Amino acid sequence: MAEPRIDVRVETNDAPPADAKKHPNTCPKCQSHYRDDELEESLWVCSHCGHHFPMRARARIVSVADEGSFTEEAADLRSDDPLDFFDLRPYGERLAEAELGTGLGEAIVIGRATVEGNPCELAVMDFAFMGGSMGSAVGEKFARACDSAVEQGVPLVSVSASGGARMQEGILALMQLPKTIVAVADLHDAGCAYVSVLAHPTTGGVLASFASLGDVLLAEPGALMSFAGPRVVQQTTREKLPDDFGLSEANLRYGHVDAIVPRPELKSQLARLLRLFANGK
Amino acid sequence: MASEAELRLRDRLSKLKSIGLLGGTKVSGELERLQKQLDRITAEPSEDEIWRSVELARHQDRPYTLDYVERLFDDWVELHGDRGRADDAAIVAGLGKLDDRTVVLVGHQKGRDVKERTKRNFGMAYPEGYRKAMRVMKLADRFDFPVITLVDTPGAYPGVAAEQHGQGGAIAASQATMLRLGVPIVSVVIGEGGSGGAIAIAVGDRVLMQENAIYSVISPEGCAAILWRDASEAKKAAAAFKPDAAHCLELGVIDGIVPEPSGGAHTDPDEAARLLGIAVREALEDLDGLPVDELSRRRRARFRSIGVFA
Numbered sequence: 001m002a003e004p005r006i007d008v009r010v011e012t013n014d015a016p017p018a019d020a021k022k023h024p025n026t027c028p029k030c031q032s033h034y035r036d037d038e039l040e041e042s043l044w045v046c047s048h049c050g051h052h053f054p055m056r057a058r059a060r061i062v063s064v065a066d067e068g069s070f071t072e073e074a075a076d077l078r079s080d081d082p083l084d085f086f087d088l089r090p091y092g093e094r095l096a097e098a099e100l101g102t103g104l105g106e107a108i109v110i111g112r113a114t115v116e117g118n119p120c121e122l123a124v125m126d127f128a129f130m131g132g133s134m135g136s137a138v139g140e141k142f143a144r145a146c147d148s149a150v151e152q153g154v155p156l157v158s159v160s161a162s163g164g165a166r167m168q169e170g171i172l173a174l175m176q177l178p179k180t181i182v183a184v185a186d187l188h189d190a191g192c193a194y195v196s197v198l199a200h201p202t203t204g205g206v207l208a209s210f211a212s213l214g215d216v217l218l219a220e221p222g223a224l225m226s227f228a229g230p231r232v233v234q235q236t237t238r239e240k241l242p243d244d245f246g247l248s249e250a251n252l253r254y255g256h257v258d259a260i261v262p263r264p265e266l267k268s269q270l271a272r273l274l275r276l277f278a279n280g281k
Numbered sequence: 282m283a284s285e286a287e288l289r290l291r292d293r294l295s296k297l298k299s300i301g302l303l304g305g306t307k308v309s310g311e312l313e314r315l316q317k318q319l320d321r322i323t324a325e326p327s328e329d330e331i332w333r334s335v336e337l338a339r340h341q342d343r344p345y346t347l348d349y350v351e352r353l354f355d356d357w358v359e360l361h362g363d364r365g366r367a368d369d370a371a372i373v374a375g376l377g378k379l380d381d382r383t384v385v386l387v388g389h390q391k392g393r394d395v396k397e398r399t400k401r402n403f404g405m406a407y408p409e410g411y412r413k414a415m416r417v418m419k420l421a422d423r424f425d426f427p428v429i430t431l432v433d434t435p436g437a438y439p440g441v442a443a444e445q446h447g448q449g450g451a452i453a454a455s456q457a458t459m460l461r462l463g464v465p466i467v468s469v470v471i472g473e474g475g476s477g478g479a480i481a482i483a484v485g486d487r488v489l490m491q492e493n494a495i496y497s498v499i500s501p502e503g504c505a506a507i508l509w510r511d512a513s514e515a516k517k518a519a520a521a522f523k524p525d526a527a528h529c530l531e532l533g534v535i536d537g538i539v540p541e542p543s544g545g546a547h548t549d550p551d552e553a554a555r556l557l558g559i560a561v562r563e564a565l566e567d568l569d570g571l572p573v574d575e576l577s578r579r580r581r582a583r584f585r586s587i588g589v590f591a
Contacts, residue, residue, distance in 0.1 A: 082532065082589040085521055087508035136588030143585060165476070165498045167508060169589075170522035171534050174476060174498040178484050178584040181456045185581065205498075207449030208437075208477040213457060227449035227477065228439030232503075236439050246444055256447050 027051050043263045052200065052220050052263055056102075057109045057126035060159055060199075064267045065113035065122065072111040074144050079106060079137040083170050091168040094130060102129045106137045107162070110145040112152065116271035118278065121149035123158040127201070132162035134206055135169040139176030142210060146183035155193040155277050157270055160211040163229075164204020177209040184213045193277035195270060198225050198248065198257065216273055217257040218266070219248035225257075326527065328520040335501060335519050337493035338472050342547035344554065345404075346373055346388030346431045349471070352554035353561075354379055354386070360417055366446070369410030371402045371438070372482075374417040376426070379562070385421035387414045387482055388431030391472075404473075405438035408451035411481050415458045422462045427565055430482045432470040435500060437478030452481040459484035460581060465568035467561050469539060470494040471546075474524075486580050487564040488534070490526040491557070492541040496534065497524035533587060537564075 026033045030049040034042075043063055044053040055063075061070050078095075085091040099105060107129035113122050123145035125132045134142075142158070149156040165173035187194055196214025198207075200223035207227055211217075219225060226233075226246030234241055244250040251257050261269050337343070350357055354377030362368040374387045389406065392398035414430075421428045437448055459466060459482070468485030474496030490496060499507075501515035504522060529535045539560040546553035568576065 078591045080589045080591045083521070083523055087518070087521060135590075137590040139588055140590050167499055167504050167522065170498055170532075171496055171524065171529055172532060172588055174480055174496075175534055175584065175587040177453075177477065177480050178456050178460070179587055181453065181484075182460060182581045182585045185457060185460050203449075205477060208452040208481075209456070210453070212450040212453040225449070226444045227437060227452065228444065233439045233441060233444070237441070239441050241441060245441065250445070254445050254447065256450055 024053075027053075045263050050221065050262070052222055054127055054161070054200065055263070056128060057104065057124040057159075060124050061109065061111075061113070061122060063263070064115055064157075064270060066115065066117065069114040070111050070122070071113070072109060073148055074110055074141050075105060077106065077137050077141055077144075079135050079169075081168075082136075082172060083168070085168040085170070087168070094168070098129045102126060104129050106141060107132045107134070108138045108141045110141050110148070112148065112154075115157070115267060115274055118271055118274035119152065119154045120270075120274055121145050121152065121154055121156045123156065125159060125161045125199075125206075127161040127163075127199075130166065132160075132206070133164060133166035133173075134162060134176050134180075134209075135166035135173050136176060138166075139179045142180045143183035146187040149192050150187055150190040153190075153192065155195060155274055156187060157195045157197065157274075158210065158214070159197040159199055160202040160206050161199040162202055162204070162206040162211075164206060174205065177205050180210040181213065184210050188215075193273075195273055197261075197266065197270075199223055201225070201229075203227065203229055203246075212256075215277075218259050218261045218269065219251060219257045220266075221248060221260055221262055223248045225251050326525065328516055331520050331523065331525050332516045334493050334495055334525040335515075337545040337547075338495045340545060340547050341393075343472055344546050344550040345393075345433060346386075346390045346471070348550055349431060349554050349557055350375075350377065350386060350388075352551065353377075353558045354384075360420075361413075363409045363412035364416055365409070365412060367407070367409040369402075369407050369413060370400050371404050371406040371434070372410035372414055374413055379429075379558075379565075383424075383426050384429055384565075385417055385426045386429045386431070387417060388471075389434040389478075389482075391433060402438055404434045405436060406434065406478060406481075407438055407440075407443045408446040408448050411437075411451040411455040414482050415455050418458060418462055421464055425464055427464050427568075428459075428462065428466045428485075429561055430466065430468040430485060432468060432474050432479045432483050432496075433472035434475050434478045435473050436475035437481065449477075452477045455481040456484045460584075461577070463573040463577065465565060465571070465576060466580070467564040467568075469557065469561065470496050470526075470535075471557070475500060484580070484584065486568050486576060486583070487536050489537045489539050489560055489564065490529055490535050491539045491546060491553075492526055493545050494526055495519075495524035496526075496529050497522060532589075 027046040029051040032048040110123045198219045357377040359375035389404045391404035392401040466485040468483040470490040501519040502512045504518040505514040506512040542549040542552045
């Protein structure tokens with residue numbers, strides 16, 4: 001069926017070796033190594049090659065919100081375990097470990113803030129919490145962020161970083177797709193704008209729901225944003241994947257995002273958009 | 282989960298009775314069947330029983346969308362293409378008469394033999410399929426035709442071209458489109474309700490499942506490969522995430538279970554179609570006469586409220 005419009009098949013000899021785990025502060029692209037404070041200073045962007053390291057939700061909020069302007073909402077909301085899910089370990093244990101490891105109650109942090117003086121609602125995901133996966137609590141918190149934006153009459157800015165729906169919640173996790181889409185529909189009906197920022201990675205159920213429905217979509221450089229991950233595609237189709245498969249650069253070329261915004265420019269770009277949308281209805 | 286689950290299902294059953302979804306004279310046997318489902322749940326279905334649903338849902342002789350179309354609709358006219366790029370044969374869409382009423386049908390379609398399976402891409406749609414679905418559902422909206430969707434897919438197609446054409450965005454947009462339709466929507470999972478590829482056309486006012494259908498966030502094999510690091514643990518994975526109709530009803534994800542002939546829909550497609558027709562007609566009757574804004578409000582409230590958290 002549908003022919004690929006542009007088939008970019010680049011043979012390459014420098015495929016990443018399946019090497020041992022690197023130190024998290026070592027750039028996977030150019031091998032530059034950084035101290036913690038150096039990375040924090042550079043917003044977790046490699047100052048040598050521009051690679052964007054994963055950024056934690058709290059750090060992201062600090063980097064875009066005006067100092068002291070962020071007021072968190074629904075901080076007490078936690079996941080439940082409706083299926084009594086047990087794989088190699090119980091889901092409850094994984095949740096507890098994620099909370100201890102990240103200091104977050106869930107894979108998303110929401111609240112009100114200002115960006116260069118422009119009020120908005122923020123919903124920021126954290127990949128470190130169970131791969132940023134979306135279960136009932138993440139869906140509910142995102143929906144509450146939409147409600148809060150409507151209540152305040154301000155735009156919503158989300159930053160997604162997620163492997164997709166949370167398997168441990170089974171079909172209820174899938175139902176968070178339409179749930180968050182309802183919330184975006186209500187937001188739009190109330191005349192509030194929605195800017196969706198896609199960070200690495202935004203895949204599966206999060207890409208197939210709210211993250212794709214922003215009035216404006218911004219992506220971080222090198223962020224994977226595909227419905228199916230490269231490994232699944234490779235295993236299912238045995239196709240040779242383009243080197244930039246699913247990356248934000250490819251998505252810009254195919255028309256799926258409005259712009260790629262390097263992290264140090266994100267705050268000013270968001271502020272510009274918030275000023276522009278402030279003149280809407 | 283024994284007693285709590287039982288209470289929840291009883292509660293659910295009583296609600297179903299009160300909305301009359303399955304309460305019509307023609308389906309008085311249906312509650313009896315639900316009662317059987319209830320009994321099965323309170324007995325906590327075994328790994329084997331859940332796996333049997335998985336096998337029946339994927340049975341090679343199971344009736345597919347067009348098998349039901351030919352048995353339920355008169356004057357069927359299939360509509361092709363997304364008006365942009367292609368006609369995706371993994372999703373069929375068209376107009377037909379259900380009794381004397383024009384309805385729009387959208388459904389996944391699998392193939393019966395090797396050639397047709399390839400043509401239908403095993404029921405795994407490209408973004409073009411979801412764009413065709415959206416186009417035809419908007420047509421329904423313009424002419425006030427109710428929409429019936431039949432869900433039967435292992436999932437949206439995971440391929441390079443599918444990603445280049447915007448698979449994630451198309452699935453999101455299709456759900457958003459369904460939420461905004463001003464006509465009644467009845468969705469029925471008739472086989473595999475595989476993840477995003479399924480929910481893309483399952484945002485209905487009434488969502489039903491056939492008795493032996495499954496509805497899940499990931500395939501049992503996929504879940505096993507990730508969480509057990511071994512795809513052959515699929516049976517264990519299915520038992521853990523509970524994709525069967527009884528559990529989906531209990532979790533409030535679906536509104537009712539459509540009975541199948543004993544032994545599964547493939548043993549008697551005519552009877553399976555008759556039972557499906559009864560359930561769809563009842564659901565449509567139930568939604569008739571609701572003002573558009575009330576329909577929309579209830580549809581949004583239905584999906585906004587799904588989830589369990591602390």
